[in-house]
Amino acid sequence: MRIGIDVGGTNTDAVLLDDRAVLAAVKTSTTEDVTSGIVAAVDGLQRQRPFVPADVRAVMIGTTHFINALVEARRLAPTAAVRLSLPAGASLPPMVDWPQRLVDAISGRGYLCHGGHEFDGRHIAELDEAELRKAADEMGRAGVRSVAITSVFSPVNAEFETRAAEIIAAELPAVAISLSHEIGRIGLLERENATVINAALRELAAGIVDGLAGAIAGAGITAPLYLSQNDGTLMDVDFARRYPVATFASGPTNSMRGAAVLSGLDTCAVVDVGGTTTDVGVLRQGFPREATTDVDVAGIRTNFRMPDVLSIGLGGGSRIHDGDTVGPDSVGFELTSKALVFGGNTLTATDIAVAAGRADIGDRSLVAHLDPSLVRTALDRIASDVSDAVERMRTSAEPLPVVAVGGGSALLPDELTGAGQVHRPENYAVANAIGAAIAQIGGEVDRVYAVEPGRRETVVDEAKQEAVDRAVAAGASPASVSIVDFDEVPIPYLPGNATRIRVKAVGELRLGS
Structure with a gap:
């Protein structure tokens, strides 16, 4: 068995998997210290489907700790x-x-x-x-x-x-x-x-990795702990201590990987509607399409591995302004105290979903007074914003199926203008945690080579083998490793037949390694 956990800005989701069969799934509120929310999620799994902690072979966590610290400019070292x-x-x-x-x-x-x-x-x-x-x-x-x-x-x-x-x-x-x-x-x-x-x-x-490990150990689980990376693969805790920047986009990546498994589609657009944002990405061969340009992180241009994701300020916790404006501000993890359906005084997208009959949480009677035209206008605006985001992520005129995941995807209609039918697979609300639990181990090479005449095949083979070796060294089962992405771009303005070669290899986690 495996446990997958994804910590979002509003909710912490957790799943218990036996191979790829979902045995239990829970959604709890993210706590301010985050780790206590993880403990609550694991406790929820235990209540829903009792298990022996010793039977858990691995725990995978996708966390927002590090990107939040950068965005908020706190707890950073000199x-x-x-x-x-x-x-x-x-x-x-x-x-x-x-x-x-x-x-x-x-x-x-x-x-x-x-x-x-x-x-x-x-x-x-x-x-x-x-x-x-x-x-x-x-x-x-x-x-x-x-x-x-x-x-x-x-x-x-x-x-x-x-x-x-x-x-x-x-x-x-x-x-x-x-x-x-x-x-x-x-x-x-x-x-x-x-x-x-x-x-x-x-x-x-x-400190964070030690805290996460402590939270898992506190539940009696002694299995290895892994953290999700930006490219949909896993890293162990020692790697996470050295390279925390590799976790920045693990949330959207987990959702996309989970969407691929749940829907059976390995090439599609994925719309992940969370509590704070909606993330739209594209899957190719079951893995997120990577950004090919510089990625802006908290106002800083970077070029490390990041998925090509478009995020808009729209989610279940988004505030409704003047009827036809949704977000971008959100009540976040305070949804259960501020939304109308929970006895609060803030009109949120969740209240709209409940009033429209698309969701059944909280107390429906607390939104019975909402004007039907306001509800309809807000839902139309949400559908329009998401349709625009999907269209912006398309790179060709080819039809691109749309898979909706995340707890907030109840806000979406069954069809999106210009995109057609919206697929909602079983367990879509916890696709992010499933994506974390089924993540694989990867290795990548991205380098400029001077390719001598007649040696192209040799250079390409060397690059592929190095990517495979890196995946195995990171903990992948050698027999399962395969090349999932390959780019070869000649650089004409440099001498010596300069060519940039990028190779990505992935394989199944070698449990007990």
Whole structure:
């Protein structure tokens, strides 16, 4: 058996699975400290379908802890960014495009040092170790507790980042160090930004992961704990401590993976209506379509793995304004105290769904006074907003089935203009938790190669094998690993037949590994 848990802004969902059969499913309110909400969800599973904790082989959690900490600019560690690029790359210092409030929240400091590579691995300049030791001394005196190291074209050659980390660790042994070639893709500033974000969250990650593990252990479960990543795969707790940035979009990703399993459709648009937002994404071969452009996270441009998701401020907790405006503000996890159907005084989308007979929660008599025209107008506005979002996510004229999941999907009609019938599979309300529970282990390679004449097939095979090896090293069963995504893009403005190759491999989790 497995337990999948997804922590959203409004609800915490949990499922108990035997293989892919759903034995129990619960939806509880997300608590302010989050971990107590997880404990309540596991207790709810136990009440619904009693199980022996020792029979649980793995627990998978998708959490909003880390993205919330960044957006709210709280509990972030004092962080320094070290860029190995001189004499090049000095015109735009680290964090140049960050919102000032986030720079202040991490007490951000930037250091430019000699080093870096050309795309083919040649040195821009040699590493200046004395320069790095001087920077480390300044960091120590400034109270820096986490360091992000970025080198030009480090995804091609990471030697300077690795050596710089050794030097700084020797000078500042208590400091956490994040390396950009392990986090971001080609593109210096965006990769650096992602690495700085990761570094700022490292301290928080240790405490949160320990808290999640404690919550699971408190329920008597000794099985391994995994966290969901942005690309629909899993990472163990040690990986999560080092790379908290990899969890940022795990919620929408879990919902899309769950929608694929529940609906049997591996290529479709998924509309996940939660309590606070509606997330619209596209599945290809059962996995979320990844963003091909820079992704904005809390006002910061990044280029690490993120699903291509369009989020709009519409959910079950959305406030209704002047009859025809829904959201974008939401009562969030206070829905059960503020919505009319629960005795509150705030008109929400949930009240509209209950008044229209699309949902049966709370006390229906408390919304009996609502004007039918107001209810109809609000539902039409919701359908229109979601239809527009689905249309914006289409990349071709090909028909794209729509699968609705999430507790708030009761707000949607049976058909959407321009998109046709809306599929609502069984257990759609907890698709996110199911997606977490059935997630696989992945490995990815994204690198620029100098492809010599006649060696293309060899280079491609090497890249694919490296992706497979990474998936196996992360805990995938070797026999189950397959290549699910492959991109090959020649870069004509660079010499040496430069080609960017991206390969993604996934496999089933090797339980007990």
